Structure formats: structure tokens, C-alpha cells
Amino acid sequence: MNYRPYALLAKVTYGCPLHCPYCSNPVRYPQGEELAAREWKRVFDEAAQLGVLHLGLSGGEPLNRADLAEIIAAARGAGLYSNLITSAVGLDPKRLEEIKKAGLDSVQISFQADEAGLGDTIAGARVHQRKVEAALRVRETGLPLSLNVVLHRGNIDRLGNIIALAEGLGAIRLELANVQYYGWGYLNQKELLPSRGQVRNAGVTAQAAQGRLAGRMEVVYVLPDYYESRPKPCMQGWGRRYLTVNPVGDVLPCPNATSIEGLSFENVRRQSLAFIWNESASFNLFRGTDWMPLPCRECPEREIDFGGCRCQAALLTGNAYVTDPVCAFSPDRSKVDQLLFALAQEGIPSGGWIARRNP
Amino acid sequence: MREEPDSGPMNSLNFDDRPALADHVRLKIDPVSGDAVLLYPEGVLILNSTAHDIVKLCDGATNGHEILAALSAEYEVDESTLRADAAECLADLLRRNLMVLNP
Numbered sequence: 001m002n003y004r005p006y007a008l009l010a011k012v013t014y015g016c017p018l019h020c021p022y023c024s025n026p027v028r029y030p031q032g033e034e035l036a037a038r039e040w041k042r043v044f045d046e047a048a049q050l051g052v053l054h055l056g057l058s059g060g061e062p063l064n065r066a067d068l069a070e071i072i073a074a075a076r077g078a079g080l081y082s083n084l085i086t087s088a089v090g091l092d093p094k095r096l097e098e099i100k101k102a103g104l105d106s107v108q109i110s111f112q113a114d115e116a117g118l119g120d121t122i123a124g125a126r127v128h129q130r131k132v133e134a135a136l137r138v139r140e141t142g143l144p145l146s147l148n149v150v151l152h153r154g155n156i157d158r159l160g161n162i163i164a165l166a167e168g169l170g171a172i173r174l175e176l177a178n179v180q181y182y183g184w185g186y187l188n189q190k191e192l193l194p195s196r197g198q199v200r201n202a203g204v205t206a207q208a209a210q211g212r213l214a215g216r217m218e219v220v221y222v223l224p225d226y227y228e229s230r231p232k233p234c235m236q237g238w239g240r241r242y243l244t245v246n247p248v249g250d251v252l253p254c255p256n257a258t259s260i261e262g263l264s265f266e267n268v269r270r271q272s273l274a275f276i277w278n279e280s281a282s283f284n285l286f287r288g289t290d291w292m293p294l295p296c297r298e299c300p301e302r303e304i305d306f307g308g309c310r311c312q313a314a315l316l317t318g319n320a321y322v323t324d325p326v327c328a329f330s331p332d333r334s335k336v337d338q339l340l341f342a343l344a345q346e347g348i349p350s351g352g353w354i355a356r357r358n359p
Numbered sequence: 360m361r362e363e364p365d366s367g368p369m370n371s372l373n374f375d376d377r378p379a380l381a382d383h384v385r386l387k388i389d390p391v392s393g394d395a396v397l398l399y400p401e402g403v404l405i406l407n408s409t410a411h412d413i414v415k416l417c418d419g420a421t422n423g424h425e426i427l428a429a430l431s432a433e434y435e436v437d438e439s440t441l442r443a444d445a446a447e448c449l450a451d452l453l454r455r456n457l458m459v460l461n462p
Binding site: 004006048049051053054079081083105106108142144146172173175214215216217218220 | 381382383385387389390391396398399400401403453454455456
């Protein structure tokens with residue numbers, strides 16, 4: 001079977017002025033020089049040839065790159081639809097004009113909360129008000145605006161206000177994703193994981209907003225999967241639709257894949273993207289269904305969730321080759337239940353999370 | 360809350376309206392499959408050939424009647440079928456927030 005990538009996530013730098021405790025950056029940063037703009041150009045051209053249509057420009061904070069406009073122009077040249085995923089810190093009028101002219105298609109701004117007090121505490125920097133101003137500037141330029149807000153115990157009860165903020169700013173899309181517990185998020189899990197009741201209430205709020213805002217603002221709500229009985233279809237399957245290139249050029253089937261002990265990945269400085277996508281050991285490792293253990297191998301839902309998340313399996317069981325422990329059929333489900341039980345017993349946390357550090 | 364009950368994009372299309380792709384949507388021919396696709400933040404919609412022909416006519420200046428007339432010149436189906444197909448296609452794109460009226 002031939003697979004084709006549809007979307008490329010380009011993490012152009014790990015540096016970021018924010019210090020969110022659930023950051024998707026790796027805890028152990030890989031060594032190496034950041035890819036230069038001309039190297040990104042080659043990556044984008046090769047990605048487009050493979051079938052990639054969408055580009056997410058992320059990090060870290062992509063605006064940390066002084067040559068971001070050049071990178072965006074390269075994406076435009078390759079015909080990719082580019083979305084800048086940004087904290088908006090540094091998105092001043094001059095910069096905004098520059099990246100718009102370079103051919104950027106849309107902007108997605110992260111918010112930590114609906115108001116400055118909580119938002120700045122989570123971000124570890126005084127940034128909320130600057131984000132609001134930047135979002136309004138994005139709207140003035142005519143670029144489409146999306147918001148993303150990572151949800152956790154500290155902000156999930158404010159979901160109604162968060163949705164109102166996105167509406168007020170004129171966003172066309174609002175992504176409400178609960179923290180994924182890898183990397184920094186896993187380190188800070190005790191401080192971040194919401195209670196079952198919080199998750200239930202947030203689900204009701206999100207669903208009501210989806211109905212009310214249909215046709216005006218798309219509201220995407222991603223549950224914390226520990227409270228589910230089936231795993232998420234992580235990346236729509238390993239090596240099926242998505243690829244990530246990290247700042248130093250490693251090509252990953254999923255942004256967190258470097259967290260799996262014992263795996264190694266190819267690099268765009270040494271191999272073509274086509275070779276890496278089609279032929280590399282890393283992309284073929286969990287592709288399709290042949291790799292699957294029981295109960296996945298005989299499960300009627302194996303083409304729906306693809307066995308769940310490899311990083312989560314590795315993190316919670318020490319073995320990336322087993323069924324995602326979130327699944328009720330996993331022999332390791334008790335590990336998730338024990339975590340949930342322990343967190344429920346411990347009550348309100350101290351607020352003493354570990355802030356993300358830069359490389 | 361919706362203030363104006365008639366402005367809802369789910370309501371049946373008025374053929375006096377002039378549809379256009381929303382600002383955040385880009386029409387592209389997928390070089391791999393040859394299909395026409397609409398690209399928008401985090402999304403791809405593959406268009407069938409009829410939908411592609413309709414979308415190409417949605418320039419914000421051409422109204423629904425004119426779009427129908429242009430389509431009838433190309434398609435050998437009766438007008439009421441064509442009208443229903445075009446209305447359904449445009450209503451779907453409006454519902455998905457990919458199309459705007461009278462920009």
C-alpha cells in the first residue's frame with residue numbers, strides 16, 4: 001500500500017519567549033544546527049512533490065527566526081497552504097506586513113487563558129495583552145485568524161470565557177485541545193490533568209458552542225484521552241498522512257516520536273524526503289497493521305484508531321510496540337486508571353509546575 | 360446568538376446572491392491526484408468535477424442565476440436538477456464556512 005503525506009509540520013526553532021508547562025518541545029533537545037531557510041526551501045519543494053498540501057510553521061516560536069519571511073516565501077513557492085502557529089509575541093505591524101507579503105495563508109495564535117492574570121501565569125511571561133493586540137492586527141490585515149488554547153486543570157473551567165474571547169477576536173477557528181501528556185506535559189501531569197467532572201462540563205460547553213457557532217467559527221474540542229475508553233487515532237496512523245521536520249532536520253512520523261527510546265530518525269541533510277517517507281525504517285516501523293500486537297491485530301477498530309499512540313505506549317509501559325494503554329482492551333489499562341485514581345486522591349495541586357526551558 | 364433569523368447560512372440559497380470563496384480558502388489542483396481541492400486552515404475538501412465547475416464561477420460578481428446559466432451551457436441535464444445540485448453544493452460550502460455571499 002502506498003501512503004501519501006498531506007501535511008507537514010515544520011518546527012523551525014525550539015526557542016520561545018513563553019514557558020508553558022505543557023510545551024510540545026522535547027524535554028531533551030536534539031543537538032545540531034537549525035536548518036537554514038534554503039534548506040527549508042528544499043524540504044518544502046520535496047514535500048509538495050510527495051503530495052503535501054498543508055504546512056504548519058511551528059516551534060518553539062517561529063517568529064524567533066529572523067528569516068521567517070524567507071521560509072514562508074519558500075512555502076508559497078512550493079504551493080503549500082501555510083499556517084503560522086505562533087504565540088504572537090513579536091508579531092508587530094512591520095513583521096506582520098512582511099510575512100503577509102511573503103505569502104502566508106493563515107495565522108493561528110495560542111492563548112493560555114481568556115484573561116491576562118491567568119494567561120500570563122501559565123505562559124510565565126507578560127504576554128496576554130500583547131496577544132490580544134496582535135490578534136486584532138492580524139484581523140486588520142485580512143489574514144484569517146485561528147486560536148488555539150491548550151486546556152488543563154487550571155483553565156478548563158473558564159472555557160465559556162475562552163470561547164467568547166475567540167468570538168470577540170473574530171477567529172474563524174478555535175482549537176481547544178486538552179494537554180497531551182508527553183514531554184513537559186507528562187512531567188507536569190499532576191498539576192495539569194483535569195478531573196473527570198471538569199472534563200464533562202467542558203465537553204458540554206464545547207458542544208453547545210459548536211452548535212451555536214456553526215458556519216461562523218469552527219470549534220474543535222480534543223478530549224484528554226486518559227478519560228476515554230478507546231485511544232485516539234494518533235496522527236491518523238504512523239506514517240500515513242503526516243510528517244514533522246524538527247529544527248535540526250530530523251524527520252518524524254509524529255512530533256513527539258523522539259521521546260521513544262531506541263528509535264532513530266533520518267535527517268533531511270542526509271536523505272531525500274521521498275526516501276525517508278517511503279523507505280526509511282522509522283516511517284515503516286508502525287505503518288499499516290502488520291506490526292500490531294494483540295488485541296489490536298484482531299480488533300475490528302484497528303483501521304479506526306491504528307492501535308493508538310506509540311509515544312503513549314512507550315511512556316506508560318516502556319514498550320512502544322504494545323496497544324495504547326488508554327484502550328479498555330489493553331492489558332495495561334490499569335496503569336492509566338491508577339494514575340487517574342492517584343490524582344483524584346491528591347486533590348488540588350500546589351501550582352508548582354516545572355516551566356519549560358529553552359535549549 | 361444569531362440576531363437575524365434569515366441570515367443563517369443553512370437556509371436555502373437565494374439565487375440573487377453572488378457567492379465567492381471565503382478569504383481563508385484557496386482553490387488548487389492537487390498535483391498528485393489531479394482533483395480540485397479547497398485548502399483552508401487545517402483542512403482539505405476534495406471537489407468533484409461538478410462542484411469544481413460551480414466553485415470556479417463563484418467570483419463574488421456572478422450571481423446564482425448567471426452561474427446556473429453558465430452551467431446549463433455545459434451540462435446536459437434538466438434545469439431543475441442542475442438548480443438543485445448547485446444549491447446543495449453552495450449550501451454545503453456555506454455551512455462549512457468556506458463560502459461567503461456578496462463580498
